[in-house]
Amino acid sequence: MKMMLFSMEIIDEENNNYKIKISNGIDNSFVEFNPLKKELHFIDNNNLSDFFKGQEYQFRKMLHNKRIDTYYVGFKVKVVIREDKDVAAFNDRSKILVLDKRNNNYDSYAIDENKAEARIHKIYTDASYFEKKNHGGFAFIIEDLTGNYNLYTDKVKDIGSSQAELEAAIKALELLKDIKKIRIITDSQYVRKGLTEWLPIWKLNDFKTINGESAKNIDKWLNFDKVCGEKYIEFQWVKAHSNHFENSLCDMYARDTAKSFKGKM
Template identity: 70%
Template sequence: MKMILFTMEIIDAKDDNYKIKISRDLESSVIEFNTIKKELQFLSDNILTDYLKINEYQLRKMLHNKRRDTYFVGFAVKFVLSDGKDVAAFNDRSKILVLDKRNNNYKSYAIEEHKVDKKIYKIFTDASYLEKKEYGGYAFIIEDLEGKYNLYTEKVDKIGSCQAELEAAIKALKILKDIKRLRIITDSQYVRKGLTEWLPIWKFNGFKTVNGEPPKNIEKWLSFDEACNDKYIEFQWVKGHSDHFENSLCDMYARKAAKELSR
């Protein structure tokens, strides 16, 4: 999946309508976006505009996710569109997202669950974190190729909910450092999509979000990425609190770890 780098600059504003100049090399295109109605218009007619129309879904998603307070004349930031990305597949939660970092590659794609290898090491993770009290815990289960379980729990404090979710996955990968093929099963979209979608873009655009700010928890993301080196990893999402056995078990033990820290 090829990534293409662009620059966007807000050049005019009237009420909630913003004119945005998008440039790549020597070519540019102007669009208009309404931050309230979420309406997008293409004002130019050239090859770059045609490309933006082909990738309109990615463009819209970026504009929708951009905070309203960062829409002002003069704002400029680099952003990335992924050429040939199957956006619908990546957004389909029933699909498994794959990160393949073997042989110095960085490939990510989506596949249907029935097409994956059933005999693979599995990591089930969950975290419980009380933001107001700034403590919590995480738990993960490692299932080996024979179907045997090993449960691990850890107490955490002052790192945040999302960081606790990442820490669980990182710790499990470190335990399985010699295993090259594995699957992470999680109820966190944050964990599922971070390495397969977000981090490659951050690396490419100088570690900036569409709001022009550094991504949150970047140190954890880089540690997560490093733990995946030379591995083939599948990310499977399960709905939390839906009677999924391993997820429910991890949730129970993560809460138990958090309670122990509060004593």
């Protein structure tokens, strides 16, 4: 994947229209964006502006996701544009997201389910976390190439709901350290998108979000990335509580494990 790093600075504001300067260190481009009306205007015409016009969908998504309170004159952040990214496909939950780290590569892309690997080890995961009690549990099923299932559960504490979802995937991948092709089936968009979209960007922009804040759970994400090794990983999303057999089974066991939590770990 080709990733390009830019600096973005809000330099002026009038009637909720924010003038934004974008720079690659050599050239500058100026745009105007109204976060309330979601209106974007390119002010000048040069090569850098033409590039951002070609990546307008991706650029708009960043601006739309940026919190209103972070729009102010003087705000600065580094942003990353992926030149070949099909944003619509990545946002399509029916698509399978692929992370391919084989041969010292790091690439991600979206594919239709009918183009996914036919023979592949599968991991089904889910987690249950009681935020008020600050503990929970997770469960995952590993399905091998012959269709045999193995179920695993464990308790977690002091990590939060999202991290519990990550922990399930990490533990499953650790058990499949010698397997090169794996599909992770999850109801968590957090798990599905982290390595395929967010982490490559965070590595380039000092682990900052579009709001200028430090990304959360970086140590966990880096560990997730590490256990993927030089693997081919497919991430498939399923809707929670939709009678998907394996997901429902993982949900049931994750909840039972969370409820059985007693004392210190």
